Amino acid sequence: MATVPVNEQSFALDIVKTDDDGRLNRSGSLISASAHIITAVIGSGVLSLAWAMAQLGWIAGPVSLLIFSVITWYTSCLLADCYRFPGGMKYTLCGISQYTNLVATSIGYTITASISMAAIQRSNCFHKEGHDAECHASTNMFMIIFGIVQIIMSQLPGFHDLSGLSTLAAIMSFAYTLIGIGLSIAEIAGGKDVKTSLTGTVVGVDVTGTEKTWNCFQAIGNIAFAYTYSSILVEIQDTLKSSPPENKVMKKASLVGVATTTSLYMMCGTLGYAAFGNKAPGNFLTGFGFYEPYWLIDFANLCIAIHLVGAYQVYTQPIFKLVEDSFRKKMPESGFITKEHPVHIPLYGVLQVNSFRVLWRTAYVIITSVLAMIFPFFNSVLGLIGAVSFWPLTLYFPVQMYISQAKISRFTFTWTWLTILTVSCLIVSLISAAACVQGLITELHAFEPFKFVS
Numbered sequence: 001m002a003t004v005p006v007n008e009q010s011f012a013l014d015i016v017k018t019d020d021d022g023r024l025n026r027s028g029s030l031i032s033a034s035a036h037i038i039t040a041v042i043g044s045g046v047l048s049l050a051w052a053m054a055q056l057g058w059i060a061g062p063v064s065l066l067i068f069s070v071i072t073w074y075t076s077c078l079l080a081d082c083y084r085f086p087g088g089m090k091y092t093l094c095g096i097s098q099y100t101n102l103v104a105t106s107i108g109y110t111i112t113a114s115i116s117m118a119a120i121q122r123s124n125c126f127h128k129e130g131h132d133a134e135c136h137a138s139t140n141m142f143m144i145i146f147g148i149v150q151i152i153m154s155q156l157p158g159f160h161d162l163s164g165l166s167t168l169a170a171i172m173s174f175a176y177t178l179i180g181i182g183l184s185i186a187e188i189a190g191g192k193d194v195k196t197s198l199t200g201t202v203v204g205v206d207v208t209g210t211e212k213t214w215n216c217f218q219a220i221g222n223i224a225f226a227y228t229y230s231s232i233l234v235e236i237q238d239t240l241k242s243s244p245p246e247n248k249v250m251k252k253a254s255l256v257g258v259a260t261t262t263s264l265y266m267m268c269g270t271l272g273y274a275a276f277g278n279k280a281p282g283n284f285l286t287g288f289g290f291y292e293p294y295w296l297i298d299f300a301n302l303c304i305a306i307h308l309v310g311a312y313q314v315y316t317q318p319i320f321k322l323v324e325d326s327f328r329k330k331m332p333e334s335g336f337i338t339k340e341h342p343v344h345i346p347l348y349g350v351l352q353v354n355s356f357r358v359l360w361r362t363a364y365v366i367i368t369s370v371l372a373m374i375f376p377f378f379n380s381v382l383g384l385i386g387a388v389s390f391w392p393l394t395l396y397f398p399v400q401m402y403i404s405q406a407k408i409s410r411f412t413f414t415w416t417w418l419t420i421l422t423v424s425c426l427i428v429s430l431i432s433a434a435a436c437v438q439g440l441i442t443e444l445h446a447f448e449p450f451k452f453v454s
Helices: 006-017 030-041 044-081 089-129 140-153 159-189 209-227 230-237 246-279 294-330 355-374 378-406 413-445
Strands: 340-345 349-354
Touching: 030 159, 030 230, 030 246, 030 294, 044 159, 044 209, 044 230, 044 246, 044 378, 089 140, 089 230, 089 294, 089 355, 089 378, 140 294, 140 355, 159 246, 159 294, 209 246, 209 378, 209 413, 230 246, 230 294, 230 378, 294 355, 349 355, 378 413
Parallel strands: none
Antiparallel strands: 340 349
16 A cells, blocks of 8 residues: 655645645634624623613714714725735734724723623612612622633633634623613503603703713714724634635625624614613613513623623733734743643633743733723723724724725725725714713712722
């Protein structure tokens, strides 16, 4: 029998293990990419949409949702086409913006998860003591619990190991979103007299003129945050098989993800506003617009916490990879940084544990948890993250990279249209960011660090 030389066997194995770009074989598909997008997009942002609608009203609210959805989908398609395009200075600046946003988002998710966990404790208290009882809970303990869970989950080596967790998180996001929609419908059917209007909250009745202005722009920031996922689009695309072409699959996944989330967002925002009117709480599942059935409220908030465990990982794995790859290149001979230790875990299998990975990722989770304890403000923090990250990551850098790749000449129709879109969104983002900073300053006046109670 003929034998294959060792070097040819090795070459054959390399063919099996690598894609056409020379990297390890990837197995991502349209379904897995769509799940990652839904996990990333449907997050804590959905909880603030009823409040955002209350600030903007029946006209500007739904229109804003549609505009942001179209912009997000369109620029995601542009970015998908730049996947294998070599970068320059703009590419580097985009990376800095991207990773800054990922850190900020992980802090925002820690805040949201802790508020949801605290809401379970408060819900049970209201059920036992009555709806007028003084039921409060410190979020610090729940941030610590969430942090411990994330320290454990962060030991998953990379993005490719998140498909199961991401699918579970996507299911959880659908669950609590649908529960919120169902509770809103039940509230509407109950016939309570709530005030809504075409322009939202009424000056002189619900808010002052200044508050109305700031709240409207903060609401736009909240909507921007609800759609942000461009910061991890490349990482999601990086999990896809090389055939069919990644950019084509990613465009389809973006359409599926954005269309799905927009449908749910529209229902959450409009039905939540119809249920609570201009008094809609900042978080429509933890703000206790609903009290009963308490067990369903508890389940919805548990779903939020589980979803955010997965979403946190989706947003932090790129940061982990960046730092770890950098250290491996600088110190390839260091066993502390490069050596893997196989550990058998029941029901999971063999997990490769790395000493540097354990230390670095644990430190990262602790730092983000502490920062969340210092700034535990839901609407203002989420709105600020959305306002600051939307323009550079969703508009400017994708558009600029696309113009460079497609060699679009200045002052052509396409260049003019993209420039107008970019400048318009910059103005909106700056005003929204200013509104969120103003909200943070107002909340900080009466706040003591590490003593926040929901």
